[in-house]
Amino acid sequence: MDVKKKIIEKSIELFEMKGFSETSIQDVVEALGVTKGTFYYYFDSKEQLLMNIHRMYIDELLNLQKQIIENRGMNQKTKLFETVKLLITQIKVTGRSARVFFREMMHLKPESAGIIKQKRKKFRLNIQTIIESGIKNGEFKPNLQADLVTFAVLGMCNWSYNWFDPEGPVADEELVKAYIDTLLNGIAN
Amino acid sequence: MDVKKKIIEKSIELFEMKGFSETSIQDVVEALGVTKGTFYYYFDSKEQLLMNIHRMYIDELLNLQKQIIENRGMNQKTKLFETVKLLITQIKVTGRSARVFFREMMHLKPESAGIIKQKRKKFRLNIQTIIESGIKNGEFKPNLQADLVTFAVLGMCNWSYNWFDPEGPVADEELVKAYIDTLLNGIAN
Amino acid sequence: MDVKKKIIEKSIELFEMKGFSETSIQDVVEALGVTKGTFYYYFDSKEQLLMNIHRMYIDELLNLQKQIIENRGMNQKTKLFETVKLLITQIKVTGRSARVFFREMMHLKPESAGIIKQKRKKFRLNIQTIIESGIKNGEFKPNLQADLVTFAVLGMCNWSYNWFDPEGPVADEELVKAYIDTLLNGIAN
C-alpha cells in the first residue's frame, strides 16, 4: 500500500543482492510493477534513496543503543554484552539492510556520507564510553586503550555480516556468547 | 616501463578512491596517458583486472601465512600473534589493495569469486587450526569454539581497513599489541 | 508520429543499402533525428530489431500464401502460378525487406533464427504440397521429385531479389510469365 516503503524494501533487497551500482532504478520499479516516474515522485535521486536506507539503519541502531546506555540498572559488562547482542541481532533481523549499510556507504555523496559518518562515530563513541566507564569503576582492566578495544568490538561484530547466516548452524545467542566470552576473558589458558 | 604493472597499480589507486563501479577504464588509461586499446591488449575485461588484484592480494597473504604456520619453533600463541601482525601490517603496507580486496569482491564474476572465496577460506581454516592446536596443547582455554574465535580474530583485524590509518596517531605495533592482548587475556578485570 | 515504425522503416532502408553489420544504431537514429536512448526504449537490441523485420516479412508471406492454398476454386497449376506471382510481387512491393530478409538471417541469434527457419520451412512445404497434389491429380508429371522441384521454384523466384529491378525494363508480370512458362513447359523444343 505505501509505495514509498515498498520501494525502499525492494531496493534493499536488490542492493544487497546485486550491489548499489549494479542495480538500476529500472530494476527496482520493474520488480514492483510501477514506473520510473513513480520512483522520481517519491525520491529525488538514487542517492537519496540510498541515504534514506542508511539513515533508517543507523537511526534504529542509535535508538536501540540509547535504551542500553541510559539504563541505570546495568553495569558496564552487561552494557557491553547488550551492545554485542544488539549488533548481532540486528544482522539477524535486518541482514539485508546491514549489508547494504556496511558495503555501499561509498556511494553516498560527500554531504550524505558526512552525516552518516557522524552518526556512526556517535555510536562508536557510545561504546567507547562504556569501556571507559568500566575501566574507571574497575569492571575492566586498568590499562586498556579504550579506543582500540572499541574498534575491536565493532570489527568483531560488524564483520559478521560477511559470513554469519542466522539460518545457519550457529545460533545468534551462541555467537554473542562466544564473542563476549572472548572479549571479557580472552582465550589464553 | 611495464605498462601492465602500471595499469594494475593505478587501478588499485582509483578503485580504492572511487570504487570499482565508479572507476571507468577511461579513468584508468587517461591517468596513465595511454589508450583504451592498450588496456584491452593486456586485459580481457575490467573484471579480469579486478580478479588479478584479488589474486595477487590473497596469494601474498597465503604465502606469508605459510611461513608462520610452517615454523616449527613457534608455539600457537606466537603464531596467533604473528597472524594478527600479518593482517595489520598488510593493511599498512598495501592498504589500497586491502580495501579493494575487502570491498569489491562482489564485482567478480561467480567463477572468479569462487576461486577467491576458496583461498580466503583456506586462510581462515589455517587460523582455525592454530586455535585448535592451542586448545589441544593447553595454550588456549579448553572449551572454546574454534570457528567462532577465528571469525572474531578475522573480524577484528580485517575491519581495521575501514578506519586504521598507518600514518595516523596509532602505530601498527600498538594496534597489534592491543588486539592480541584483548584476544588472549580479555578485558575483564 | 509512430517512432517505432519509423525506426523499422529506416532500418530496413539502411540494412538493405549497407548491410546489417555495417549499419550502426547511430546511423539509424541520426537519420531520424532521435537519440540512441530512444532506440533502446523501443527495442532491446539491434538483433531484436532485425528479428522484428524478419518476422514481419515471413508472416506477411505466410499470410498471403494461406489465401492461395485455401482457395478451393484453384487447381494446382494456378496455385503454383499464384505462388510465383506472390514471391515476385513481394520483391516488387517490399524489395528492401526482401533483400534484408534473404541476406541477413545469419545475424539473428540462434533462437530467433530457429523461429524464422521454421516459418520458412512451412512456406516451402506448402509449395511442396501444391506440387504433390498436382502430381496426384495428374496436373503435373508423375515421376517428379516434389521436394527438389520445390527448391527449384524457390531458387528461381527468391534469387530475383539479387538482380530484379521492378523499375527496370522487365515488368514483374513478364517475369512471372517467363518463370511459370519455363517451370510448366520447359525450354526444350
Place this chain on the structure above:
Amino acid sequence: MDVKKKIIEKSIELFEMKGFSETSIQDVVEALGVTKGTFYYYFDSKEQLLMNIHRMYIDELLNLQKQIIENRGMNQKTKLFETVKLLITQIKVTGRSARVFFREMMHLKPESAGIIKQKRKKFRLNIQTIIESGIKNGEFKPNLQADLVTFAVLGMCNWSYNWFDPEGPVADEELVKAYIDTLLNGIAN
C-alpha cells in the same frame, strides 16, 4: 607450409561459419597460431583477403565454364546440362567458398565489387549465349526470353548453396538431373 594459402583457407572456413563482419583478423590468425603482423605482411587489408577469395572462386568458375562453351562437340542442351552440373558440383566441392562468394560480396569495396560483378556478368552472359544458340538452332523453344531463362537457371542453381548438403540424402547427380529435367521439359503433364 604456404602461409598465405593457409590464411585464405582458414578465412573461408571462418567467414562461412560466422560471416565476414563477425570474423576478426584476430580470429583468423589465432586459429593458425600466427600473429596479426603476419597477416598484414601478406594482405593489405581484410577486404583484400575477401576480394582474393572472390576472385579465386569466380575465376575458377569462368575457367571451367570456358571448357564447356569451347567444346565444339557439344550441342546446346548438353552445354546447359554441363553448366547446371558445374554449378551444383562447385557447391559440393567448394561449398564454403560458394557460400562466402554469394553472401559476402557486399563487403567488397566498390572497385572490387565492380570487378567481380563484371566477371559474374560474363558468366551469366555465357549461359545466355547457350540459350540463344539453342533457340536459333531449334534445340530450344523459339519464343523464349533468353535473359530471363538465364536468370531462372542461375537462381535455381545458385540458391542451392542455401540448403543443399552434399553429405545429405540427395546426391548431386540426382539434383542436377531433377533441375535439368524441370528446365528442359517442365513439370506440367
Place this chain on the structure above:
DNA sequence: CATGAATGAGGGTTCATTCAT
C-alpha cells in the same frame, strides 16, 4: 499522483590497422 516517452552522457568492449624492432 503517476505515466511513458525521450534524452544524453558515458560505459565496456572490439577491431582493423600501424609501426618500431
Place this chain on the structure above:
DNA sequence: CATGAATGAACCCTCATTCAT
C-alpha cells in the same frame, strides 16, 4: 619475414534523470 605493442575510432548498450501530459 615476423612480432608484439599500441592506437583510435566506432560500436552496442545502459541508465539516471527530465518532462509534458
